[in-house]
Amino acid sequence: MGRFTRFKNMSVNDEKFTPQYAVLPILKYLPKDKIVWCPFDTKNSEFVIALQENGFEIVFSHITTGEDFFEYEPEKWDIIVSNPPFSNKKGVFERCLNFGKPFALLMSNLWLSDISPSKLFKNKELQLLLFNKRIQYDEKNRIPFGSSYFCHKLLPKQIIFEELEVIKGQYSRMYQDFK
Numbered sequence: 001m002g003r004f005t006r007f008k009n010m011s012v013n014d015e016k017f018t019p020q021y022a023v024l025p026i027l028k029y030l031p032k033d034k035i036v037w038c039p040f041d042t043k044n045s046e047f048v049i050a051l052q053e054n055g056f057e058i059v060f061s062h063i064t065t066g067e068d069f070f071e072y073e074p075e076k077w078d079i080i081v082s083n084p085p086f087s088n089k090k091g092v093f094e095r096c097l098n099f100g101k102p103f104a105l106l107m108s109n110l111w112l113s114d115i116s117p118s119k120l121f122k123n124k125e126l127q128l129l130l131f132n133k134r135i136q137y138d139e140k141n142r143i144p145f146g147s148s149y150f151c152h153k154l155l156p157k158q159i160i161f162e163e164l165e166v167i168k169g170q171y172s173r174m175y176q177d178f179k
């Protein structure tokens with residue numbers, strides 16, 4: 001039984017975890033001398049694993065370990081990188097922008113048709129790392145939307161098109177925590 005079984009009733013849409021092949025493309029844009037905070041991640045998150053394996057100094061936190069992103073902030077961090085919960089996208093981006101530090105958050109492209117991003121980023125640069133393929137978060141393989149990294153103060157130019165090497169059948173090890 002997974003460690004976080006008691007949190008099973010959390011929003012089902014929030015519990016979609018990022019496969020490693022979708023984490024790797026953002027790594028080359030992250031400065032090696034900065035501390036990366038993954039605020040929606042356990043030790044089995046592919047963000048946490050890939051960043052550690054690639055020599056980054058990181059801190060990670062998750063609501064199930066009592067670190068609610070809206071209340072908690074680690075003592076030292078420089079950049080936020082993660083895939084946030086879908087249920088409160090506006091609140092997450094608002095808080096990230098208020099910190100004033102760089103971030104890269106994986107998000108559905110459908111969010112661009114919402115009014116929130118145009119309000120939130122009206123006077124703040126939104127940078128996008130767009131993929132040529134859709135990320136499949138689970139074995140159902142039916143994700144009907146593309147996802148991009150919505151970034152701020154991070155990418156060398158505002159829009160970057162990236163090739164995504166989808167690895168069929170590769171899913172996040174973070175699912176183990178919620179079995």
Ligand SMILES: C[S@@+](CC[C@H](N)C(=O)[O-])C[C@H]1O[C@@H](n2cnc3c(N)ncnc32)[C@H](O)[C@@H]1O
Binds near residue numbers: 014039067068086174
């Ligand atoms: C879309 S999932 C992505 C998880 C992981 N970042 C990844 O990419 O595999 C978002 C995670 O954020 C967690 N979460 C929801 N609300 C949170 C909060 N207020 N603070 C921290 N984590 C939260 C959810 O339980 C969920 O596990």
